[in-house]
Amino acid sequence: MKLKLLALGFGLATLPLAASPTQPGGEHKDTDTIIKPQFLDLEAIDLKDHPVAARLDSLLYLNFFQATAEEFSTLDSNFLADGELPDWHDSVYEARLKELDALSPMDLDYNPVVRSFIDLYSKRRREQVSRMLGLARYYFPLFEQTLDKYNMPLELKYLAVVESALNPTARSRVGAAGLWQFMYSTGKLNGLSVNSYVDERHDPIKSTEAACRYLTTLYNIFGDWNLALAAYNSGPGNVNKAIRRSGGQTNYWAIRPFLPRETAGYVPAFIAVNYIMNYHEEHLLFATDIKPSFFSTDTVVIREKVSFEQLSKLIAMDEEELLFxxxxxxxxxxxxxxxxxxxxxxxxxxxGLFIANEDSIYSIAENDFAKNKTVAPAVVEMNDRIRHKVRRGEVLGTIAEKYGVSVSSIRRWNGLRGNTIRVGQRLTIYPRRMPSSSTVASNSSSSSQTKTSTDGKYEMYRVRSGETFYSIARKYPGVSAQNIMSWNGINNAKRLKVGMTLKIYPQS
Structure with a gap:
């Protein structure tokens, strides 16, 4: 099977889509010649699957996957005013939780604290709960499959709701990330790696495996699922301290007054989520933004570099779905x-479409990368955190850009109320990327000269006709006009003159 492709520069080229499954006589053909055009128009490519395999996939979908969609309703859960929402006596909530408790090895107790969290989810976070019910279609089967593998209570799937609201890209103020909110060090201890391209804490499959391993370890230590949950949230050390301060009690509710404030609400929130996800219809809560069924997906190994944009065009798939x-x-x-x-x-x-055309996809991707060359970071393993020493000329904006984080995150990690930092100050950073070791090149060899002082590298920039502090600053990523004025002791922009030399500390 061959496909006509538009090859800019030398007309039409022919690119085989995939080797045919058999040759005459039944001999299998493993490879085919891949012609690499210099430039490809991805929009013009129409890859085809093997018709027999595609028909079998269709039959599998009809028999196994389509029926699962009927379990989810798309009714709008927000059409009622708050005053019309159902509200029951405590005895109703208690009876319902007793039914769930009877089916679970976990202790799903009911009390006023749990009731307050039920009210939170059923009244004030209705839109969020409806969205999570839609996300549950994809994530819960994945969680249940892994929990069953480790012989753990299936109710633990609701822990991800408490941790991240089923958002795989969630990141806390202290740097915990993913569905299961792993800190870097805890994730690494449980087999998750982080580099400049891939953060496995955001990988639903790998992070779920890691969460099950970690929770199993905590349960083996404490012998109680509620204490294991508390340790998951605040660390086993804090739970042990609470046990000591309570006089040796090993019941969660007995040690709860001695736990950190966030952890004191953690288990009650988990119990409330168990309730609301099982009785959402009684509260007129229904799924919105329904995601695809987990059972209608599969994984494939990627052997060559390829982008989401290329894949979305070549296999006719929405890029946002690929990202999800x-x-x-x-x-x-x-x-x-x-x-x-x-x-x-x-x-x-x-x-099937990907596998049938895998070699061609890699060939097209390689040529597309060559056509649209971009500067990409090297694959560098990340650390838990770094301590950055502020150098002369640096501001929070340049530091944030260097490590791929936000200014607000740096302020939060270091307890800063404003943007003021001082030379020599050490800042805690949880980097999303590591900076290049090279410094930014000067914009014009004729107008700037790199020198070194005790404060670091700087450039002497000669002002040309028509330039302003703002236009000069734009030549140096992360540098502001105010930075340049401050470095040169200038407090009035009107003092800038043609031929003046300015000291500039470019971002490194």
């Missing part, structure tokens, strides 16, 4: 790393 299914890839690019295989999740009906 594969949130661990920071730059929407699956890198190629020796001795490491990366995988992506695709809808089942796209997996």
């Amino acid at each position: 299914l594969n949130p661990a890839y920071r730059y929407k690019v699956i890198p190629k790393v020796s001795n490491h295989a990366y995988r992506i999740v695709l809808p089942s009906d796209k997996v």
Whole structure:
């Protein structure tokens, strides 16, 4: 099977889509010649799947996956005014939780604290709960499959609701990330890696495995699921301290007054989520923004570098859906790393199309990268956190850009109320990328000269006709006009003159 492709520069080229499954006589053909045009128009490419395999995929979908969609309603849960929402006596809530408790090895107690969290989810967070009910269609089967593998209570799937509201890209103020909110060090201890391209804490499959391993370890230590949950939230050390301060009690409710404030609400919130996800219809809460069924997806190993944009065009798939299914890839690019295989999740009906055209997809991607060259970061393993020493000329904006984080995050990590920092100050940073070791090149060799002082590298920039502090600052990423004025002891922009030399500390 061959496909006509538009090859800019030398007319039409022919690119085989995939090797045919058999040759005459039944002999299998493993490879086919891939012609690499210099420039490809991705929009003009129409890859085809093998018709027999595609028909079998369709039958599988009809028999196994389509029926699951009927379990979810798309009714709008927000059409009622607050005064019309159902509200029951405590005895109703208690009876319902007793039914759930009887089916679970976990202790799902009812009390006023749990009731307050039920009210929170059923009244004030209705829109969020409806969205999570839609997300549950994809995530809960994945969670249940992994929990069953580790012989753990299936109710623990609701823990991800408390942790991240089922948002795989969630990140807390202290740097915890993903569906299960792993800090870097805890994630690494449980097999999750982070580099400049991939953060496995955001990978639903790998992070769920890690969460199950960690929760199993905590349960083996404390012998109680509620204490294991408390330890998951605040660390086993804090739970042990609370046990000591309570006089040796090992019941969650007995040690609760001695736990950190956030952890004191953690288990009650977990119990409330168990309730609301099982009795959402009684509260007139229904799923919105329903996601695809987990059972209608599959994984494939990627052997060469390819981007989400390329895949979305080549296999006719929405890029946002690719991102939803594969949130661990920071730059929407699956890198190629020796001795490491990366995988992506695709809808089942796209997996066959990808496999049938895999070699051609890699060839097209390679040429597309060559055509649209961009500066991409190297694949660098990240650390838990770094301590950055502020150098002369640096501001929070340049530091934030250097490490791929926000200014507000740096302020939060370091307890800063404003943007003022001082030379020599050390800042705690949880980097999303590591900076290049090279400094920014000067914009014009004729107008600037790099020198070194005890405060670091700087450039002497000669002002040309028509330039302003603002136009000069724009030549140096992360540098502001106010920075340049401050470095040169100038408090009035009108003092800038043609031929004046300015000291500038470019971002490194």
